[in-house]
Amino acid sequence: MDKAATQSGSRISVQDLRAFCLEAMRRSGLNEADAGLTADVLVTTDMMGTFTHGTRQLRGLLKNVRSGRINPRAREEIVGDGLAWVMVEAHDAMPPAVSCRSMELAIQKAKVCGLGYVGVKGSSHFGAAGYYANLAAKQDLIGLSMCNVDICMTVPGARAKVLGTNPIAYAVPAGDERPVCLDIATSTVAATKVFAASARGESIPDNWLVDDEGIPTTDPRLYPEQGALLPMAGHKGYGLAVLVEILSGVLTGAAIASQIQSWVLDVPDRTNQGHAFLAIDIAQMMPLVDFKARMDGLIREIKSAPKTSDAERIYLPGEMEWERHDAAVTEDILLPSDVVANLRGLAEDVGMDASSLFPAEG
Amino acid sequence: MDKAATQSGSRISVQDLRAFCLEAMRRSGLNEADAGLTADVLVTTDMMGTFTHGTRQLRGLLKNVRSGRINPRAREEIVGDGLAWVMVEAHDAMPPAVSCRSMELAIQKAKVCGLGYVGVKGSSHFGAAGYYANLAAKQDLIGLSMCNVDICMTVPGARAKVLGTNPIAYAVPAGDERPVCLDIATSTVAATKVFAASARGESIPDNWLVDDEGIPTTDPRLYPEQGALLPMAGHKGYGLAVLVEILSGVLTGAAIASQIQSWVLDVPDRTNQGHAFLAIDIAQMMPLVDFKARMDGLIREIKSAPKTSDAERIYLPGEMEWERHDAAVTEDILLPSDVVANLRGLAEDVGMDASSLFPAEG
Numbered sequence: 001m002d003k004a005a006t007q008s009g010s011r012i013s014v015q016d017l018r019a020f021c022l023e024a025m026r027r028s029g030l031n032e033a034d035a036g037l038t039a040d041v042l043v044t045t046d047m048m049g050t051f052t053h054g055t056r057q058l059r060g061l062l063k064n065v066r067s068g069r070i071n072p073r074a075r076e077e078i079v080g081d082g083l084a085w086v087m088v089e090a091h092d093a094m095p096p097a098v099s100c101r102s103m104e105l106a107i108q109k110a111k112v113c114g115l116g117y118v119g120v121k122g123s124s125h126f127g128a129a130g131y132y133a134n135l136a137a138k139q140d141l142i143g144l145s146m147c148n149v150d151i152c153m154t155v156p157g158a159r160a161k162v163l164g165t166n167p168i169a170y171a172v173p174a175g176d177e178r179p180v181c182l183d184i185a186t187s188t189v190a191a192t193k194v195f196a197a198s199a200r201g202e203s204i205p206d207n208w209l210v211d212d213e214g215i216p217t218t219d220p221r222l223y224p225e226q227g228a229l230l231p232m233a234g235h236k237g238y239g240l241a242v243l244v245e246i247l248s249g250v251l252t253g254a255a256i257a258s259q260i261q262s263w264v265l266d267v268p269d270r271t272n273q274g275h276a277f278l279a280i281d282i283a284q285m286m287p288l289v290d291f292k293a294r295m296d297g298l299i300r301e302i303k304s305a306p307k308t309s310d311a312e313r314i315y316l317p318g319e320m321e322w323e324r325h326d327a328a329v330t331e332d333i334l335l336p337s338d339v340v341a342n343l344r345g346l347a348e349d350v351g352m353d354a355s356s357l358f359p360a361e362g
Numbered sequence: 363m364d365k366a367a368t369q370s371g372s373r374i375s376v377q378d379l380r381a382f383c384l385e386a387m388r389r390s391g392l393n394e395a396d397a398g399l400t401a402d403v404l405v406t407t408d409m410m411g412t413f414t415h416g417t418r419q420l421r422g423l424l425k426n427v428r429s430g431r432i433n434p435r436a437r438e439e440i441v442g443d444g445l446a447w448v449m450v451e452a453h454d455a456m457p458p459a460v461s462c463r464s465m466e467l468a469i470q471k472a473k474v475c476g477l478g479y480v481g482v483k484g485s486s487h488f489g490a491a492g493y494y495a496n497l498a499a500k501q502d503l504i505g506l507s508m509c510n511v512d513i514c515m516t517v518p519g520a521r522a523k524v525l526g527t528n529p530i531a532y533a534v535p536a537g538d539e540r541p542v543c544l545d546i547a548t549s550t551v552a553a554t555k556v557f558a559a560s561a562r563g564e565s566i567p568d569n570w571l572v573d574d575e576g577i578p579t580t581d582p583r584l585y586p587e588q589g590a591l592l593p594m595a596g597h598k599g600y601g602l603a604v605l606v607e608i609l610s611g612v613l614t615g616a617a618i619a620s621q622i623q624s625w626v627l628d629v630p631d632r633t634n635q636g637h638a639f640l641a642i643d644i645a646q647m648m649p650l651v652d653f654k655a656r657m658d659g660l661i662r663e664i665k666s667a668p669k670t671s672d673a674e675r676i677y678l679p680g681e682m683e684w685e686r687h688d689a690a691v692t693e694d695i696l697l698p699s700d701v702v703a704n705l706r707g708l709a710e711d712v713g714m715d716a717s718s719l720f721p722a723e724g
Binding site: 080082083084085087112113114115116117119142154155156157158159160162163170172180182184188213214215232233235236237238239240242243245246247249250251253256257258280282284285286291294295297298301302305306307308309311313314315316317 | 442444445446447449474475476477478479481504516517518519520521522524525532534542544546550575576577594595597598599600601602604605607608609611612613615618619620642644646647648653656657659660663664667668669670671673675676677678679
C-alpha cells in the first residue's frame with residue numbers, strides 16, 4: 001500500500017478525525033455500533049500512515065450506502081459453523097464492521113480449538129486487511145486476514161485483467177517489542193501507486209503494469225482503462241493471489257474473480273466480495289511468556305544484523321507503521337492533501353461543515 | 363525451485379528409481395515405513411520435475427544418517443495437542459517421513475474441527491514443501507506446508523544472511539481439473555539457481571543476490587561464501603519469510619534463524635528446523651461437489667483469458683508440474699545429469715552397483 005508522506009495537507013487530532021467520521025456515518029443512517037467499528041478501522045489505518053486505505057475510503061463507502069449497495073440496516077448472519085470455523089453471509093452490511101465482528105468470531109473459535117477460520121461472503125470493500133489481523137494480535141493471538149478483489153491484475157501469459165490485487169495480512173504479538181505485522185497486495189504495487197504516479201506525471205518502473213498486449217509499460221496513464229497490474233515476483237505473486245481467491249472467495253461462496261463487481265464503479269450489482277479471517281491461539285500451544293521472548297529474540301536478531309552503508313536501521317514488518325501510530329497519538333495526524341480533499345468532498349456529500357476542521361490551504 | 367529441463371541425463375522408470383532409493387535407505391539402517399514414505403516424497407518430486415528437491419537430496423540425507431545428525435531408529439513424539447492442533451518433537455527422525463505423518467495428523471484434526479495445525483521441532487531438511495500440501499489435497503482437503511531454513515537471505519537494510527529461504531506451499535483439490543498447487547521459496551530464487559548459473563559460468567539478474575556490502579550483484583560465484591540471497595519482491599518476501607519463521611520456528615519451539623544449523627555442512631550440531639502443516643476440511647464448510655465446481659470455474663476462467671502473443675497457454679499454479687508427473691508415468695523420468703551424478707555418488711556411499719541403472723554417458 002502507498003504510505004504517502006507528503007508534507008502538504010492538514011494536521012488533525014485522532015479524536016477530531018474520529019468524531020468527523022462518526023458524524024458522517026450517523027448522517028448516512030449507520031447505527032452507532034457499525035459506525036464506531038468503522039471509524040476505528042479507518043482512523044487507525046491513517047494513524048499507521050496507510051493513508052490510501054484509511055478515512056480516504058469513507059466517502060466511497062458512504063456513496064455505496066446512498067446507492068443501496070451497502071445496507072446500513074443490514075446485519076451479517078452466521079450461515080454455517082463447526083468446532084473451529086464459521087461461515088458468514090454479510091448481507092451487504094458495512095464491511096469494516098462485519099470484518100471486525102468476523103475476526104472476533106475467529107478468535108473465539110481459536111480460544112476453544114487452537115485455530116479459528118471465518119469465511120465471509122456478500123461483503124464489499126473492508127479497507128486495510130492488516131487492521132483485522134492486528135485485532136487478533138492485540139488479544140495475544142496470531143491473526144491473518146485476506147480478501148478477494150475485483151479483477152485488475154494480469155497473470156503470466158495473459159494480457160488482461162484476470163485476478164484482483166488480493167491482499168494478505170498477518171499480525172503476531174511480541175513481548176517488549178511491537179507486534180510484527182504485514183499487509184500486502186499480491187500485485188507488485190497497489191493501484192493507488194499507479195494513480196499517484198499518473199497524477200504527478202511520472203513514469204513508473206516496468207514491473208508494475210502491462211499494456212493491453214501484456215507488454216510491461218512505464219506509462220501509468222494507461223491504467224485502469226487499459227492494461228493490468230503485474231503480480232509481485234511473477235508466478236509467485238500469481239500463486240499467492242490464487243490462494244487468497246480460494247480462501248476468501250471459492251470456499252466462502254462469495255463471487256469469484258470476474259464475478260466480483262467493483263465497489264468504486266457506479267453499478268447497481270452487489271459487490272459480493274469474500275473475506276477470510278484466521279486466528280491461532282498461541283497460549284494453548286506454548287506458554288505466552290516463552291512465545292513472546294522468542295519473538296523478541298527473532299526481532300532483535302534481525303534488527304542487529306550488519307547494515308548496508310545507506311541504511312540507518314533495519315525495520316521489522318509493521319515497525320514503521322507502529323512508529324507513525326505512536327506519533328499520531330502525541331503529534332496528531334498529518335493527513336495528505338488528497339485525503340483532505342476527499343474528506344471535504346464527503347462533508348459536502350452529507351451536509352456537514354468541514355471548514356473549521358480542514359481550513360483552506362495556502 | 364529450479365525446474366531443470368536439461369536434455370542430457372538418464373531415463374529411468376518410476377519403479378526403478380523408487381527401488382533404488384529404498385535399497386539405499388535399507389542399507390543405511392532406515393526401517394521400511396520411513397524408507398517408503400521418503401521414497402514417495404523424493405520420487406514424486408522428481409516426477410513433477412522439481413529435480414533440485416527430489417532424489418538428488420537422498421545422498422545428503424543419508425550422509426546425515428551416517429554422521430548421526432539424522433537418527434534412523436528415532437520416531438517423532440507428540441509433545442502437546444488440543445482440539446485442532448498437535449505439537450511434535452521429531453527427535454531427528456527421517457524428516458520426509460516425519461513430515462508425511464505430521465500432515466496426516468493435521469488432516470485428522472481438520473476432519474474433526476474443520477482446521478488442523480501441526481507444528482514440528484527438532485527436524486531437518488524435509489525436501490519439497492509442496493509434497494505435504496498435496497497429501498491433503500489428495501484427500502479433498504486444502505493443505506499448506508512451510509518450514510524455516512538456515513540463514514542465507516538478506517532483508518531490506520541488511521548486508522548479511524538474516525533469514526532462510528523459508529518456503530511456503532499450498533495445494534487445493536479441483537473437480538475435472540487438476541489440483542492447484544504452489545511451492546515457492548520466499549527468496550527471489552532458491553540457492554540452487556545461483557549454483558547452476560555459477561556452474562554454467564553465467565551472470566545472474568540483479569535481484570537474486572547481494573554481495574557482502576549488501577549491493578546487488580550479477581556474479582553468482584560469490585555465493586554462498588559471500589553475500590546473501592534477496593527476498594522476492596523486497597519487503598513483501600521479507601515479511602512472508604518472517605511469517606514462515608514464526609509458524610514453523612517460533613511457535614513450534616524449533617531453532618530460529620541463526621540458531622538453525624545447515625543440514626548440508628559437516629557439523630555435529632542438531633539441525634533443529636521447524637515445520638508447519640495446516641489442513642482445512644472443505645466438506646464441512648461447503649458440499650465438496652460445489653467447491654470443486656467452483657474451483658473448476660476459477661481455473662477455466664484464468665486459462666481462457668486473452669493471451670500475450672508469445673504465450674501458447676496460461677498455466678495454473680502446479681499445472682506444469684502435473685503434466686510432467688503424468689508424463690513420468692508413461693514415459694519414465696529423464697533425470698538431469700547432476701541428479702544422476704548425485705545418485706551414482708550415493709550408490710558408491712552405500713556400496714550399491716548403479717552401473718546398470720545409470721550407465722556411463724557418452
